[in-house]
Every structure is written in C-alpha cells, then in structure tokens.
Amino acid sequence: MSAEVFFTQILNGLVSGAMYALIGAGVALIYGTQRILNFAQGEFFMLAAFGLFLLSTQVGLPLVVSAVCAVILVAAFAALVYRAAIQPLMNREGWEFSTIAVTLGIAVLLQNVAFLLWGEKYQTVPYFIDGSIAIAGIAMPLQRVLVFATCVGVIVAMTLFLKYSRLGWAIRATAQQPDAAAVVGVPVQRIRMLTFAIGCGLAAIAAVVLAPIYAVNPWIGVPHLLKGFVVVIMGGIGSFPGAILAGFVLGIVEAIGITLTSSEWRDVIAFAAVILVIWLRPAGLLGKS
Amino acid sequence: MRAPNWPLFLVAMLAIALLPLVFRNGYALHIMILALIYAIFAQAWNLVTGFGGMKTFGHQAFFGMGAYASALLSMQAGLSPWITIWIAALATSLAGVLIALPVLRIRSVPHIAIVTLAFAEIVRIIVSNLRGITRGELGLIGIPGFDALTLPVIGLVRFTPAQKLGYFYLAWLLFAVVTAGFLAARNSAHGMRVLAMRDGQDAAESLGVNIAAYKIALFFISAFIVGLIGAFYAHYIIVLTPSSVLGVDIMVLVIAMTLVGGIGTVAGPIVGAVLLVVSVELMRDLGQYRMLVYGGLIVLSVLYFPNGLASLADRVRPWRRAPERSLEQQDNQP
Numbered sequence: 001m002s003a004e005v006f007f008t009q010i011l012n013g014l015v016s017g018a019m020y021a022l023i024g025a026g027v028a029l030i031y032g033t034q035r036i037l038n039f040a041q042g043e044f045f046m047l048a049a050f051g052l053f054l055l056s057t058q059v060g061l062p063l064v065v066s067a068v069c070a071v072i073l074v075a076a077f078a079a080l081v082y083r084a085a086i087q088p089l090m091n092r093e094g095w096e097f098s099t100i101a102v103t104l105g106i107a108v109l110l111q112n113v114a115f116l117l118w119g120e121k122y123q124t125v126p127y128f129i130d131g132s133i134a135i136a137g138i139a140m141p142l143q144r145v146l147v148f149a150t151c152v153g154v155i156v157a158m159t160l161f162l163k164y165s166r167l168g169w170a171i172r173a174t175a176q177q178p179d180a181a182a183v184v185g186v187p188v189q190r191i192r193m194l195t196f197a198i199g200c201g202l203a204a205i206a207a208v209v210l211a212p213i214y215a216v217n218p219w220i221g222v223p224h225l226l227k228g229f230v231v232v233i234m235g236g237i238g239s240f241p242g243a244i245l246a247g248f249v250l251g252i253v254e255a256i257g258i259t260l261t262s263s264e265w266r267d268v269i270a271f272a273a274v275i276l277v278i279w280l281r282p283a284g285l286l287g288k289s
Numbered sequence: 290m291r292a293p294n295w296p297l298f299l300v301a302m303l304a305i306a307l308l309p310l311v312f313r314n315g316y317a318l319h320i321m322i323l324a325l326i327y328a329i330f331a332q333a334w335n336l337v338t339g340f341g342g343m344k345t346f347g348h349q350a351f352f353g354m355g356a357y358a359s360a361l362l363s364m365q366a367g368l369s370p371w372i373t374i375w376i377a378a379l380a381t382s383l384a385g386v387l388i389a390l391p392v393l394r395i396r397s398v399p400h401i402a403i404v405t406l407a408f409a410e411i412v413r414i415i416v417s418n419l420r421g422i423t424r425g426e427l428g429l430i431g432i433p434g435f436d437a438l439t440l441p442v443i444g445l446v447r448f449t450p451a452q453k454l455g456y457f458y459l460a461w462l463l464f465a466v467v468t469a470g471f472l473a474a475r476n477s478a479h480g481m482r483v484l485a486m487r488d489g490q491d492a493a494e495s496l497g498v499n500i501a502a503y504k505i506a507l508f509f510i511s512a513f514i515v516g517l518i519g520a521f522y523a524h525y526i527i528v529l530t531p532s533s534v535l536g537v538d539i540m541v542l543v544i545a546m547t548l549v550g551g552i553g554t555v556a557g558p559i560v561g562a563v564l565l566v567v568s569v570e571l572m573r574d575l576g577q578y579r580m581l582v583y584g585g586l587i588v589l590s591v592l593y594f595p596n597g598l599a600s601l602a603d604r605v606r607p608w609r610r611a612p613e614r615s616l617e618q619q620d621n622q623p
Contacts, residue, residue, distance in 0.1 A: 037399035085588060096398040097344045098591050101548060104346075105587030108541050112581040222537070226410065229403045237399060264418050271407035271414075278404050279391040 008138050009255040015144045017251020018151035019206055023224055024231030024243035025155055026202030031237055033175035033195045039103040041203050042225025043110040048074040048204030049211040053123050063128055067208040071201055078200035082193045114218035122215040143212055150209045155244055171195050230274045236284030293472040302465050318453040324566040325460040326518055329467050331546045331558030333514040339553035341507040342487030344398050346540055347405030350412040351512045353535030355381045355519030360432040370435050370524040378517035385512025389505045413535035429529040456525050471555050545583040548590045551597025560598050
C-alpha cells in the first residue's frame with residue numbers, strides 16, 4: 001500500500017468514523033439513559049433521508065431548510081412512538097426484551113410502510129455543496145468534509161449540552177437515579193421521551209448529511225443500525241465517549257481493511273470485531289467492567 | 290406442574306396426519322408443509338429464548354447453515370440427502386455451541402441480541418460472498434430432492450415438487466418427534482433446571498445447576514433442530530438464496546409467530562406458526578403487505594398480548610394453572 005493510498009484511506013476512515021460515531025452516539029444516548037436497545041434507530045435514519053428527499057425535490061424547499069425540517073419532524077415522530085409503544089412497556093416485567101421486540105416490530109413496519117408509499121427505487125438528493133478541496137495533496141469532495149464537520153460539531157455540541165445545560169443535567173440525573181431526580185422535580189417521563197427523541201434525532205442528522213452520498217431507499221437504515229450497535233458495544237454499551245472513540249476506530253480499521261481485502265468483506269470485519277469484544281471484554285473499550 | 294397431555298397430543302398428531310385427505314392439492318400441501326417447518330423452527334427458537342431466557346436474534350444463521358450445508362454436501366459429495374441432513378444438522382449444532390460461548394460470558398439482554406445478530410449477519414455475508422461455491426444471490430440451484438423410498442405396506446414414496454405427500458409426512462414426523470421431545474422435557478428434571486436458570490440464575494446456580502452446561506446444551510439442541518429443518522427445507526424447495534434462508538426477515542417471522550402464540554410455552558410457537566402461515570396465505574392479495582403484517586403483529590402482541598394466544602387457553606379454562614412467567618428481569622450489567 002503506497003503512502004498516498006494509505007493517507008486517503010485514513011481520511012475516508014475519519015469521515016465514515018465521524019458518521020459511525022454520530023449514529024453510535026444516538027444509540028448510546030438512548031441505551032445509556034434508559035437501557036433500551038432501539039432496533040428502530042435505523043428506520044428513523046431512513047425516514048429523515050426520505051424527509052429530506054421529499055421536502056427538497058417534491059415540496060421544493062431549499063436543501064438546508066428541508067434538512068432541518070426533516071430532523072425536527074423525525075425527532076417529533078420518535079417522541080410519539082416512544083409515548084405510544086415504548087413507555088407503556090417500561091413498568092412491566094421483562095421490559096428489556098419487550099422493548100427490543102417492539103422496536104424491531106416498529107422497524108419492520110416503518111420499512112414496509114416506506115416501501116409501499118415511496119417504492120424501492122434509489123432516490124438521489126443533490127449535494128449540499130459541490131466541489132472538492134485538497135487536503136495534503138488528496139482531493140476530498142466538500143460534501144464529505146461537510147459530513148465530517150457536521151458529525152463532529154453535533155457530537156461536541158451534544159457533549160456540552162449534556163454536561164452544562166440544565167436539561168442536560170436533568171437527562172443525566174434521570175439516567176443515574178430516576179427516583180431521586182423525580183424527588184427534586186425532574187419530570188422523569190418527559191425527560192425520557194425527550195432523550196429518546198434526541199437519540200433518534202442524532203440518527204436523523206447523520207441521515208440528512210449522508211443522503212446525498214448514499215441515495216435513499218426504504219432499506220438503508222438497517223446497515224447503519226447494525227454499525228451503530230457495533231460502535232456502541234465496542235465503546236462500552238451506554239458510554240457516550242466510548243461510542244465516539246469506537247466510531248472513529250471502526251471507520252479507520254474498515255477503511256484500511258477494505259484496501260487489504262475487498263469492500264464486500266467490510267461488514268464481516270466489523271461484526272467479527274464486535275463478537276470478539278463481547279467475548280474478551282464485555283464492558284467494551286471504555287466501559288466499566 | 291401438570292403432566293403433558295399425551296392423549297391430546299396423539300389425537301392432534303393423528304388429525305394433522307389426516308389433513309391431506311381433505312386438502313389434496315399441491316398448494317394446500319405446500320402451505321401445510323411450510324406451517325410444520327415454521328412450527329418446528331419457532332419451537333427451537335423458543336427453547337433458547339422462551340425457556341432458556343437467552344434472547345437470541347440470530348437463529349436464521351442456523352436455518353441457512355443447515356440448508357446450505359446439506360445442499361452443498363449432497364451436490365458436491367454426491368451423498369444422499371437422507372444422510373446429508375444429519376451431517377448438516379450436526380455441523381450447525383456445533384456452530385450453535387460456538388455462539389453459545391460468548392453468550393456464556395454475558396447476561397445482558399442487549400449484548401446477547403447483538404452478538405447473535407452479528408453472528409447471523411457474518412454467516413449471511415460469507416454465504417453471499419463465496420459465489421464460487423454458493424452462487425451468492427443468483428441462487429444455488431440443482432439441489433437434489435430426497436431419494437425415493439420403498440416402505441413396507443405403503444410402497445414406493447417419491448419426493449418431487451409434484452409429489453409433496455412424502456414431504457408432508459416427513460415434516461409431520463419431524464414435527465411429532467420435536468414436539469413430543471419438548472413436551473417430555475418440559476416437565477423433566479432437566480426442564481425444571483432450565484426454568485430455574487431462566488427465572489433466577491444465581492439462585493439456580495447456588496442450588497447446583499450447572500448453568501454453563503445447560504446454556505451450551507440449549508444452544509446445541511436448538512441449533513441442531515433448526516439446522517435439520519433448514520436442511521429439510523433445502524431439499525424441499527431445491528433453490529436457495531442467502532436472503533431467502535439467512536435474511537433477518539426469517540427471524541422477524543419466527544419472533545412474530547412465537548410472540549403471537551405465546552413465548553415460553555410449548556404450544557405457543559406451534560399455534561403462532563400455523564396461524565401466521567395459514568392466515569398470510571389466505572390473504573394472498575396481501576402478499577406485499579406480508580412483512581407489514583408481521584411487524585404490526587409483533588408490536589400489537591408485545592403491547593397488548595404479552596403472553597400470547599397460548600395464555601388465552603389458560604384464561605378460558607380456569608382449572609388450568611396460570612400461564613408461565615415468560616419474561617424475566619435480568620441484570621443490565623454484562
């Protein structure tokens with residue numbers, strides 16, 4: 001592998017790593033705060049991509065406006081789904097499995113509703129910005145730079161939000177001690193619904209910046225969901241910084257890995273890594289064992 | 290603990306055996322064979338998930354491995370499918386033990402879900418990518434059916450797409466054996482230990498239940514059954530693609546069947562499989578809505594019917610004991 005190929009792959013790895021980190025952060029936020037493994041996360045990703053496509057090409061809104069609207073709509077829809085299908089399960093016995101089962105059912109439902117409404121054809125969304133820039137002599141499309149910048153920016157903003165805002169405190173308090181949080185006046189149920197919506201919103205943000213690169217169809221959510229799970233397990237399930245670190249590690253390992261083998265084996269590398277991590281270090285890279 | 294109702298079981302098996310007298314055409318036989326296949330598959334998944342308490346999401350891997358292993362062995366080594374289905378089932382059960390090993394290390398439901406799903410995806414991608422052997426998504430064709438048999442009294446039994454009766458009775462036999470096995474095991478000492486493990490792992494362990502051995506055994510048995518029925522499916526359908534036998538869709542189907550019927554009961558998966566296969570086929574116009582129906586059924590049964598239809602029988606007949614506790618609390622920590 002020449003130095004140039006290697007360096008290009010590192011750059012590509014950073015871009016997909018930022019994307020994995022953002023998707024993983026969404027999964028980790030929901031899991032970390034309420035122990036729900038959300039199998040429908042990928043479908044909120046898919047819906048946001050479709051939202052961007054429909055609002056920009058069918059309704060005719062400007063791209064950026066469409067993207068913002070799509071993210072907000074998806075987050076609101078996620079809150080609704082939480083309220084209707086997940087919250088009722090939380091007080092029942094065996095909720096850990098029933099929430100997985102119900103989100104899996106919702107995922108299948110949403111995929112097939114999207115398929116019936118919009119068909120299976122890959123729909124394309126225009127780039128937010130055209131052109132490319134040279135980074136150390138390697139041409140990088142600006143859209144990919146935008147993906148990287150957005151993902152990193154959102155992750156940083158999210159970290160600061162959780163750490164310093166009152167709402168962020170409420171979210172963390174609810175995660176750590178729901179009863180104590182309720183005693184000091186935190187509306188626990190609403191915070192949980194909000195956290196779920198934000199977690200799905202993070203997937204939606206990843207979706208709208210990625211849609212121009214990957215195109216849109218009802219089945220695009222599943223691979224991203226699986227990658228999100230991989231990242232979250234590797235980073236230590238529920239650990240926000242762990243998910244981010246694991247996202248970048250996975251992005252770079254995959255990018256190097258596919259130049260050594262071929263792109264069709266990429267997912268095997270990721271899934272084998274996740275089984276090994278669980279086998280050898282179940283708590284993940286940064287998780288507490 | 291009530292003993293298995295053997296007379297009811299025998300009557301039910303006899304009734305199923307007589308069904309082809311009423312429904313003679315090939316299409317009806319096909320539906321009944323599919324229902325039996327899924328009833329066996331769902332029972333085996335329920336063994337690990339409902340009785341064992343390990344919520345796996347990767348059993349489609351065992352189905353596909355059994356199917357591909359038996360098909361390839363019969364095609365490449367020229368062995369009879371009557372032999373290859375057993376080799377395939379055994380190979381699949383070893384894969385089941387392999388995936389049980391990381392599962393032993395963890396109790397957390399999400400971790401087990403992800404490990405098993407990741408494993409199944411690895412199998413699917415490998416089978417899709419090894420096009421030289423499996424032809425990938427183009428589909429493996431030319432899989433032989435079962436060789437004709439000459440049985441006493443009945444005479445020559447052929448297994449071809451046009452003559453499905455042999456397949457039906459073979460599926461019926463497998464179903465009868467598997468179901469009888471579950472009925473007997475359910476109330477045995479082993480069955481009790483498995484339930485104890487599910488409902489209170491630490492307590493069971495402190496009373497001397499070898500947790501690791503039971504977990505591995507459950508995976509071994511379950512993978513063996515699913516591999517065997519996958520192999521049967523291969524020699525029945527005689528065309529295989531990775532998405533048709535290894536896709537997540539199959540797992541969704543089996544989960545929907547088990548949840549609708551009642552997870553953690555012997556009858557539940559059978560009731561669910563028969564109900565879903567038959568009703569979806571009756572609504573043939575709804576063909577493209579099939580997955581939609583399955584997804585919706587999972588959501589509805591989890592929310593409004595957590596114990597499934599099998600618990601309904603208990604409610605209707607109050608002299609029966611209350612339904613089993615089918616879902617348990619587990620540690621969140623890995």
